Amino acid sequence: MIALSFSNISKTYDPGLFKKKVSAVKDLSLDVQEGEVFGLVGPNGAGKSTTIRMLLGLIRPDSGTICFRGKPLAEAGIQKEIGYLPENPYLYDHLTLRELLVFCSQVSEIAPQVSRARIEYLLERTGMAAAQKRPLRTFSKGMLQRAGICFALLHDPSVVILDEPMSGLDPLGRKMVFDVVMELKEQGKTIFFCSHILSDVERLCDRIGVLVAGRLVREFSLQDFEQERARSIHLLLGQVSDPKEEALRSVPGEFLKTPSGCMLSIAPGQFAEVSQRLVALDIPVLATRSERVSLEELFLQTVKEHAA
Numbered sequence: 269m270i271a272l273s274f275s276n277i278s279k280t281y282d283p284g285l286f287k288k289k290v291s292a293v294k295d296l297s298l299d300v301q302e303g304e305v306f307g308l309v310g311p312n313g314a315g316k317s318t319t320i321r322m323l324l325g326l327i328r329p330d331s332g333t334i335c336f337r338g339k340p341l342a343e344a345g346i347q348k349e350i351g352y353l354p355e356n357p358y359l360y361d362h363l364t365l366r367e368l369l370v371f372c373s374q375v376s377e378i379a380p381q382v383s384r385a386r387i388e389y390l391l392e393r394t395g396m397a398a399a400q401k402r403p404l405r406t407f408s409k410g411m412l413q414r415a416g417i418c419f420a421l422l423h424d425p426s427v428v429i430l431d432e433p434m435s436g437l438d439p440l441g442r443k444m445v446f447d448v449v450m451e452l453k454e455q456g457k458t459i460f461f462c463s464h465i466l467s468d469v470e471r472l473c474d475r476i477g478v479l480v481a482g483r484l485v486r487e488f489s490l491q492d493f494e495q496e497r498a499r500s501i502h503l504l505l506g507q508v509s510d511p512k513e514e515a516l517r518s519v520p521g522e523f524l525k526t527p528s529g530c531m532l533s534i535a536p537g538q539f540a541e542v543s544q545r546l547v548a549l550d551i552p553v554l555a556t557r558s559e560r561v562s563l564e565e566l567f568l569q570t571v572k573e574h575a576a
């Protein structure tokens with residue numbers, strides 16, 4: 269079942285008289301399945317936060333439709349279903365963390381026994397139990413982020429939207445967020461998140477969308493990426509006699525002669541054919557090494573291709 273769907277969404281900001289309009293999101297179409305972890309990545313200003321703001325109903329798209337479980341946002345009643353962690357959580361900073369969570373439980377009409385257990389669980393889970401009686405204004409950036417996670421998950425939402433969830437967190441905090449997201453995934457929750465930390469995206473997501481200058485220019489599952497990421501295979505051939513070297517130059521791939529011998533770099537699809545040719549030429553392969561494309565390389569390449 270599709271949890272979230274964006275159909276031909278566009279959004280332009282109009283900063284007012286004599287200022288240039290900014291086309292932040294252009295014709296975005298995207299589906300996120302129930303129980304899926306979807307990562308939206310893109311350079312600064314690509315339109316990620318704008319997409320999230322539209323999804324939350326904080327701003328309206330100029331055109332297109334966003335649906336939640338098949339219903340347009342306005343009819344879907346998403347507030348109770350969605351938990352949101354903004355990039356910079358702004359929380360009532362004169363309250364202590366516990367007071368904030370109790371207040372939010374009351375506003376969300378969570379039964380007191382349920383809320384008490386949930387607050388204890390979240391404070392422990394985010395490592396904030398010891399700081400629960402301190403006013404939020406005394407919190408560090410990372411502590412505020414942890415508090416924001418408690419706030420976002422308090423009502424046990426079925427869809428969790430995280431804008432840069434690792435922002436400001438130390439390695440322990442990042443691991444905590446990673447574990448929390450994995451737990452949410454195991455519980456079947458749908459997660460939509462933006463991050464610039466591609467290693468986190470790669471470890472957490474089922475599918476990834478790349479947004480460049482407001483356009484979704486690439487969308488793929490991690491499973492497909494795993495299969496396609498093998499870039500080239502390098503075959504180390506050792507020393508080769510002159511006649512064989514001549515014959516080798518007609519074999520597909522990139523031939524390189526080094527002081528220690530010859531190397532042939534081929535595309536993964538050429539492996540079977542090249543192996544046969546080398547056997548026919550009686551050239552043994554001393555070693556093979558495969559090169560894999562990282563998500564970062566794919567991201568940089570995609571941005572470079574589309575930024576212009």
Ligand SMILES: Nc1ncnc2c1ncn2[C@@H]1O[C@H](COP(=O)(O)OP(=O)(O)OP(=O)(O)O)[C@@H](O)[C@H]1O
Pocket residue numbers: 281282283290291292310311312313314315316317318319
């Ligand atoms: N309220 C606003 N008024 C005018 N322009 C805006 C407004 N909010 C965002 N923009 C512009 O819209 C574009 C997309 O911004 P957005 O914040 O969605 O990008 P982002 O991908 O979240 O960026 P970042 O990774 O830096 O957080 C940018 O050019 C930004 O300057």
